[in-house]
Amino acid sequence: MLDWTSWLAGLTSTAVIIRFFGQSNDWKWVTIGALWLSTSFIFYCLQAMYRWNFVMLKDLSGPPSPSFFLGHMEGIHLDEYPKAISHVMNNDDLFPRSEATRQVLQTAFPNGVFVSEGMYQQNLDITVVSKCLMNTGEEHRRQxxxxxxxxIPPSVQELSDTLFDLINGMVESLKDEIINFGNEGEFMIDVLKRIQILTTDAISRTAFAYSIQDSTGPIPELLDRLGKLDESLFTVILQLIMNKIPWLVNIPNPVTKKWARLRFELGKVADDVWEKGVVNKGLHSKLLDAIGRGERDIAISQIxxxxxxxxxxTANIITEAIHKLTLYPEVQKKLRKELQDFIEAKGRPIEHEELINPNLLPYxxxxxxxxxxxxxxxxxxSRQAGVHTTVPLEFPITLPNGRTVSEIQVEPGQTILMPVRDGINTCPDIWGPDAKKFVPERWLDEKLPPLVEKIKVxxxxxxxxxxxxxxxxxxxAYSxxxxxxxTLVLNFEFSTPSAEDMKTIVFHLSGPTVKPRLKGREREAATLPLAVKLL
Ligand code: HEM
Known part of the structure; x- marks a missing residue:
């Protein structure tokens, strides 16, 4: 899409051309329109050439793109392209190009120059909720x-009983299943599915006093469908076009249809909850308050x-943490021992305040x-630059042409993708040579590496x-x-199925989050099958 500067430059040039060359009788509106369009387009191309040639991003290499048309849009196999998301990319471009983003990230935040959101944020805006917290500026602050x-922690303390009830319920039913299964072979469960139900229920119960697990209505099924990767070429392209022309969201289409249905169903629940009144504290009462003030749509969006x-x-991170505990059984044992010792010393179950206190349960x-x-x-x-800026790099990089750069020029409107998982959070230059390994002990050391201390988040x-x-x-999330x-580690031992089976589990970036999937079956629902034994 041509931006406003191109249109303005085109309009000015058209006016100049008419003033100096035009014979008023010969100029028809359609000619003027065509002239405006073509001059705007020329300005747009010149701008693009400038960005391409002077913003340096073109010199930075990227991972092989799986599809000529879609680039990395359909998802990225983190295992195959661990650095795939470590890239600076141009707002108008699907193809990441640089390996420099972790350095950008290091300095971008302290500079505070990235003032609006980029492609992925818009994506969420379109598909999830148009009036929700995805807004920017004053509107965002208001919501x-x-x-x-x-x-805040005191509110979470009030809600912690609900979390204990949920996990204890899940533990009891899983125990029954294992006992009924007997001793033949390994008992397998889809850990992701179980945790997803828990976390969705945790938030729905605390946010609007509604249990998804107990519901026979359409919401669980709608949520399930949203979790599946059912993106066809058509929906991916449609989504892309909608990112560029947001008002298309108002025209019924497959991308927005399922979200609209969910919003409708949740709206009914919100109204119902409002009729019944406040039944618990914390978020629930605050959202109800908003509905009561006549801000029903905003409240539903927020829900x-x-x-x-x-x-x-939370479902993804808890599931993946359990997966890690199976890959690092010594960590699982050490964690269980710390918890058991604590319970033994106190002679009672651990309470919420104790669980969240790092000094009492450091491991x-x-x-x-x-x-x-x-x-x-x-x-x-992702962040979009609001102004032209020079981003100094923590670590200078050498371009394929041999030139070393220690800063990157970013133009207004360019989106910076900042890799967290495979970038700054696990960068060996920052965290040390074992950065990619799961080593909880690093947090027990007296001192973190100096560059880690520099990250002020x-x-x-x-x-x-x-x-x-x-x-x-x-x-x-911490609670x-x-x-x-x-609770899970105290009651069960988790282990991986055979080494061969484990190779089939891949962690796949699809949509905004990473989910476990089976290799070769990535289009199916996310899943993490693990063996579980009753302790
Ligand atoms: C481990 C679990 C979680 C992770 C990794 C996570 C991660 C994130 C990230 C990366 C953002 C965007 C921040 C940015 O753009 O700078 C975000 C925003 C947000 N998160 Fe979380 N989150 C988690 C759990 C939760 C939970 C449990 C809740 C609610 C109870 C929650 C509510 C929100 C909300 C409302 C926003 C939007 C904030 C805003 O736009 O002002 N998150 N989260």
Missing amino acids: RRPVSGAF MGVLFAGSET LDAVMKEALRCLASVPQL PGHVFTFGDGPKLCLGRAF EFKIFVS
């Missing part, structure tokens, strides 16, 4: 305010936003921190983003992680 208070921001992310805390570092479920962040990792859009649900993982 963030009522929800933010609901997720949907929180439902998605708070369920898929649990270290496992969580390491999971947040290595397994960021939102593997990249919560917990030194970008897993929850940063700046005005910093994740609102951090305290909730959920610790309650769910500790």
